[in-house]
Amino acid sequence: MKNTISHRVADFLKNFPPFNELTNAELELISEEITIIYKEKESIVFSGKEPGHSHFYVIHKGAVSLTKTESNTIVDMCDEGDIFGLRPLMANENYELEAKAHEESILYAIPFSVFKPVALSNNAIGDFLIESFASNTRNPYSKNHRGKLFVDSNINANPDTKNSVSDLKLSDLQPVRYSKKIVSCDTTTSAKKAAEIMSEKKVGAILVVHDKLPVGIITDKDLRNKIVTGEYPITASAASIMTAPIITYPTTLTITQAQMAMMKSNISHLCLTEDGTVNTKAVGILSKHDVMVALGHNPAVLIKAIKRAKKTKQIKSIRKSVMHLLKGYLDQNIPMTLISKIISELNDACIKQIIEISLSKIEEKPPVKFAWLSLGSQGRSEQMLHTDQDSALIFEDVSEEDLPKTTHYFLNLAKAITKRLNTIGYDYCPAEMMASSPQWCLSLSEWKKTTSHWIINPGIDEVLLAAIFFDYNAVYGDNTLSHKLSDHIFYTVKKYPIFFVHLAKGALQNPSPTGFFRQFLVEQDGAHKDSFDVKNRALRPLTDAARVLILSHSIKSINNTAERFEKLAELEPNNKDVYLACSYASKALLKFRTKQGLRHNDSGRFINLKTLSKEEKIKLKRTFKTVKAIQDLVTLRFQLKTI
């Protein structure tokens, strides 16, 4: 039956190959038979080896990853307008790949029985399909398309950066660039000699060959673990200390596959051979460093790309690269302080650019000066993954009759901004704590009034709200506005010191991380049943404690939790040990959460304990002791225990 929805679907399909080759009548016919399917993030569309469905799929909204099940490597990432799951139906085979919704997605399922006769009778469609199956890309046209769009809008001056920027987008499919100069030694070479060769050639790994075929690899780690520990003498043969069997891949490996391979086997070097097996000559070595370079992961390049972005969509794709960068940094064990600085810097740049874009789309100029504040974790430079957006807007005072008009202008602006931020991956704040809500978009004197009210009447909610205002970061606009508000808040707090007691109480409210028997306390129900809530139970108590303690010293320029504790250690030498432990714990926990989030493609907040190694559990528990210690300190300091 023809209806409004089938028209809508046909309208969408006609923009994408091969449907653009169809007549309207054919399109209508197909559209009427389509089923629209909603897929939650991470849900499976079909799995490898499963018999073919009666439909194939076109993505209307969202993204779907196609994964090789055996090797768990992502082969392709499909997004809007892409077709998947058609080839097996054509060939009447089972699915080879697993298709999973990478984000929340809406799919159009097209019955193969309806599509087939249309496809067979239409040469252009047949050609398209053959070409796409042969080239093994889902869309042969898009190959040239991709990257190009991106480069056009970006850097052209420096050929180096140009390459690396276009790589960012192609990284999923691009073959890797590996070092062809192989440093190798024989199985009988001594460990000492091997180490000498490595030093001379300045490499971190040496290939061990026998009869010209690769048999093992010696890395710095092997030397450290086996020689320096005294387990083997320096005269030991290469064969006795090498890591074997060696893991080999063909040279056609893509960057993403290489990354996955290294992650899967937890190794830092891959050996590339002529046919990808150990039975042919080695032709190259690929190190983790090569992968990093290939991905063009360089914050300076990314910042430049963000600043040049004219469209929200461009920023969205750059943010994907930021996530890659983050993953690389964590793998390389770069200090968390540095990582958070760089990532926050990039996050701020994204928000700034989004505001610029939004301003350029609104015809009217802002009537008065304003400041955009990031609140919560982004305000503390602790936001690594995409989480909720918490924001507020302050604008200069205007006359009473102009107030409604001005408020209206800024609310509209804020709405445009939060919508774009949502597009690039920030969820809306579930409490509507965003500048687009009338309560969070106020003039300076309105803000002063509101914050005073919170401080003078501190109930549980008020304390929570006021607390947020001590961790903000003015991302855009006129800083003097936010400074004036800060000054006002500090002045008011001084007059009502009882506020600290309430703030301290708030800091102790979060549930403790371990139970009486030192077991992990896990969530009792809901989707995260039996998971550990690392945010509420471990990170938040530290953040809250740092805030109240640093504020009681009237220090307002430091927002980051770890830095706050470092400052506290300096201010109170007698508690130095506790504070330094807290600083360390907050960094460790943040890193932990970020890694979890990257692994599971979520916010990393809820951790399934079963997926943790023993070592990770011990590390986690060690930070809990610190949480307990700081909570005791806060209790004592603000005399919260009533006997």
Add this chain to the structure above:
Amino acid sequence: MFNFFKKTPADLPDYWKAYEKLFLQKTPDQLDEVRFVVLDTETTGFDYENDRVLCIGAIELINKNIPIKNGFEIYIHQEVYDKETAKIHGILKKGVIPRLTELEALKQFLAYLGNSIIIAHHAIFDITMLNKALERNGLPKLKNRYLDTSTLYKKTIIKSNLLYKKESYSLDDLADNFSISKKDRHTAMGDSYITAILFLKIVQKLKAKKEITLKYLFK
């Protein structure tokens, strides 16, 4: 003798009796097994007594799937007409679209609806409009249970007496909020599609907090 206590007058037409009989079956509590009918009506205005339904659009939603061919879209011939609301829904008094009498439309709609659970945005409006139409044709009220996306949405928001919370959320507000395209807005079927996607996204959001059953949604 099963219907002994039910007040079903014998003179009700067969299609009504068939519709009513379906409610003897129990609806499953697992969300994925329930047949939902997501609906929207276009009307001549907002007055329950004087305004009329011009169009009923509905889609079927089972296990997160929406088969397009199981959509329902009919236009109804009405004597009442208002030029002002026509600007919104764009249905002309004597357009080219074939239309049915109110009775025939209701008959087809009841057959389509069956004992499914209704989902609509501000559901009470659409359901009351339909019930008034049924009443004019000598039929009882709809027996289906219904869910309202505007109230379901409120379940996703954190409760705090201090935080700003709107009293009522329009379909436009929520479509923006969830980045749902507003194409075909103000056609009955287009709106029911937006409502269906909205429903799925709300359930997804709620799921993050709790295991969701039908019972919970009705609470």
